[in-house]
Amino acid sequence: MEQRRVGDSGLRVSRLGLGTMTWGRDVSAEDARGLLDAFCTAGGTLVDTAAAYAAGEAERMIGRLIGDVVRREDLVIATKAGFVIRDGSRIVDTSRRALLRDLEGSLRRLGTDHVDLWQVHAWGPAPLEETLSALDYAVQSGRARYVGLSNFVGWQTAQAATWQRAVPGRAAIASAQTEYSLLARRAEVEVLPAIRALGLGFFPWSPLGRGVLTGKYRQALPRGSRGASAHFGWFVEPYLETRSRAVVEAVAKAAAGLDLTPLQVALLWVRDAPGVTAPLLGARTAAQLAPALEAEEQRLPAEIATALDDVSGGAMAARRSPSS
Template identity: 35%
Template sequence: MKYTQLGRTGLKVSRLVLGTMNFGPQTDEADSHAIMDAALDAGINFFDTANVYGWGENKGRTESIIGNWFAKGGERRDKVVLATKVYGNMAGSGTAAAWPNHDKLSAVNIRRAVDASLKRLQTDYIDVYQFHHIDRATPFEEIWQAIDVLVQQGKILYVGSSNFPGYKIAQANETAARRGGTIGLVSEQCLYNLAERRAEMEVIPAAQEYGLGVIPWSPLHGGLLGGVIKKEVQGGRRASGRAADTLADPSSRAQIQAYEDLLEKHEVEPGEAALAWLLTRPGVTGPIVGPRTAEQLDSALRAVELELSEELLTGLAEIFPGPGPSPEAFAW
């Protein structure tokens, strides 16, 4: 495994991030534990989760699965850089769900959410505590005041953002700089892949300017970049969700077909190429991979060692040109 520093920090993390969103909803606890063991054995030390994972009546379940894995010992917790998130509503069902202050980024919810996550995760600290979404109603002065207390208490070490636009990254870190205390955001987790490159316009430049590590989520764009057409032809798993919607458009399907044809010519697996491409992009710390099975984890690991030729990179850029830098992407 290869490692890099997370943004401007001294924290060293693996170039692949283990995403755990499938743990619980798609993958049972025993298999989830096996995947985490395999990831750790392969050198992946950066694990990402969120308090809402498990979803619906089972929200919080994913953190609990991770906590039970930590409880097995074997220095599991010490070896892992643990990232989780706050924002989503964690109130229980029934009348409790209607009460305010159980979501978003108010000081009261941040305090409540951290303590609840620590309990589920069976740990006394979180390495990277991430804001899952912007909160338009809560000023950053309040957010950073709450974070300062948690850092002083030793409950969190670093803070990251997720799904932030570029101007909010700037606003958050400028506010942190004026206040002193916390060093501000150190990472941004955003939607970024070959087929979805809008982050290159504002988000990634802002992250680079302020020293945030970029952590792309959905690196295969919901399976679209994982050889979906080939799998359909071979009678495998059919596209669903975002991938199915995209393939329903003839021009988009032609684009994905060209992508798969290019990679077949170069004898490279599509999913591995999509991950390897992200590892070549400026500012990227490492993409989040969310394996449902051990086999999917093995495929992701091969991407770290995959070297894409200049010819292949040029071909990928022709198929997925991206928006270009801002403001030239929309102005002169």
Template identity: 50%
Template sequence: MLRRTLGHSGISVARIGLGTATWGLGTSEDDCGAQLTDYVDAGGNLVDTANIYGGGRSEEILGRLLRGTVPREDIVLCTKAVLTGEKPPFGTDASAATLLAELTKSLNRLGLDHVDVWQMHIWDDHTPLDDTLDAIQQAISSGRARTAGLCNYTGWQTAKAATTQDKLGRPQLSSVQVEYSLLQRGIEREVLPAARHFGLGILPWAPLGRGVLTGKYRNGVPAERADSRFFQWYVRGLAESKRAAAVVEEVATAAEQLGVPPLGVALSWVRDREGVVAPLVGARTAEQLRESLAVAELDLPPEIRTRLDQVSEPHLGYPERAWSNAG
């Protein structure tokens, strides 16, 4: 698997990352082990988790696997803090004291002395930004994190964090983890330009449009799935958006033309967008992950990429595009 550099960090990562949000929830520990083994065997090295995934069980499982299944040195490990609690609705606390305490808990669950990328999971309106950045400084200076990144920040929040960090002469931030797919291109308005300006690598989550781009809902949503709390909360908004059907059909057409599954088309599109370092692919089962890994190196022909760009194009107007006075 080809590698890319993560922002300013100098860290080389595979251009497809492994997400672990289902570990400790819908994914058994045996399947977690199979996923990690298959991913590393395919040339992957970027694994993303968080303090809240599975109420901490994701980190615990990953820690055990790094002690007995895959060598720690083969993995670039990312985790997160800010969100607190074991299940929704999560609390939010980006104060330095809480962040550093959460990092200690993460390291204990992982059984490690450091993580490679420590990410701020969400902006906290109730904590001064300087306090949050102070925690990043302490984590890096103490050797408990090699570099740091942001998650789910808006464009202005991303710019403010990067600018403040530079102004204080502290280590530069390296990444921004955000939702990005053919069905969710909102980051192109403000976040992507900010990331590009400050040299931050983009790590897209939900690159398959929360599963919608696999085509599994093309013929409707099964009643038992449509009524599920997970579908209502996580999938419905994208699945029933005005342009989703047209995008999914274009993905399916391209997949048929190339002789690959739709997920390969969707994944390849986002993987090679400007500024993207590595989309994070999560899977409930090892078999689902293998389907993504099988097409991880697919390159889309320019004409197919253009069609996908056009059918999924987000609205960009004032002020994202320069305003001019014609008269």
């Protein structure tokens, strides 16, 4: 699998990442093993997780597979901190104490002395300089090689990255992560311009529109799907509305003409969009992951990519800019 540089940093990752949000809940230990094995066999290196995923179980599952399915040195482990469970509710706590406590827990569960990319999971109530001081400590202490941001909007991304650049010795922000797909193009308004201006890498999550762009919801709500589940139905429901149908049908039509699957068309559109480093795939089984891996040598014709731009929200300024 092709490797890409993460922005202007020295970090390199596979151009597809393996997301683990459902590990420990919808993904069994056996399926996790199959996913990681298939991903690494195809040349994948980037595995994205978080302290909050299944209350740490996703990280434990990865830790148990390291050294068995894959060597630690062959993985780029990205994890996140800042979501905590308090009094039975999940809240954002980006204080230095909470972040560093999350980091120590992540290292213990993963069975490693460092992570390759440590990210603040969301913008939080703590003073920004306090949050960022935790990132500095993580890098200075060798617990993290690089640091990044997750789910920050454009101005938050710019403020954090600029703060870190203001004084020599601070840990530079290497990357940002937010939702981006043919059904969620808001990142193009402010986040992606900020990322390009600041030289950051970009990891889109839910590049398949929370599964809707695969076409499996075109006729009904399949039993056993994420959209039909009690704990993820709310996550999929916004993209089952009428306004999404035209985009899904356009993807299906393009797929038929190109002899690809809708999943592959939707993924290729994101993977090769200007500014994207590596989309994060949340497959639940190796069989679900296979079509994405099989599309490694494929690329959408420029006219198809542009047509999908038009039907999903309008022309993409960065695609048409000579400097993009």
